[in-house]
Amino acid sequence: MDGKTLQDTAHKHAESLAEAGLEHPFGPDWEVFKVQGKVFMLMTEVPGKSVVILKSDPGEAEALRKTHADITPGYHMNKRHWITLAPGGSLDKKLIRELVTESYRLVVNNLPRPRRPVGSGTAGARS
Incomplete structure (x- = not known):
């Protein structure tokens, strides 16, 4: 997968998540x-x-970094809690969307309940 496809896939999916903003x-x-x-x-x-x-x-x-050559510790971020996805052959669009959703969920789950977007506890995507 090239870099444009990687970023386009992640961008489009992130935009579909409830209350996500760029x-x-x-x-x-x-x-x-x-x-x-x-x-x-x-x-x-x-x-x-x-x-x-x-x-x-x-x-x-840690498991992702061991199984995917194109996943490394977070660039300019906490290396334990962040990962970097780079262009290459070990990532597909489905995995990218899953990892974007999981990142979103990790952040949402740390928000106080009243601030959590409606519907973010399930799929997270806007209806």
């Missing part, structure tokens, strides 16, 4: 998706490649 707090080269003001996905270019950075459960992050 911001550019670090300038135009960084796309930052938030829910209720909390970051769940970042996208940027690192030397020579487009990447997607997602929150992940530490145990899951």
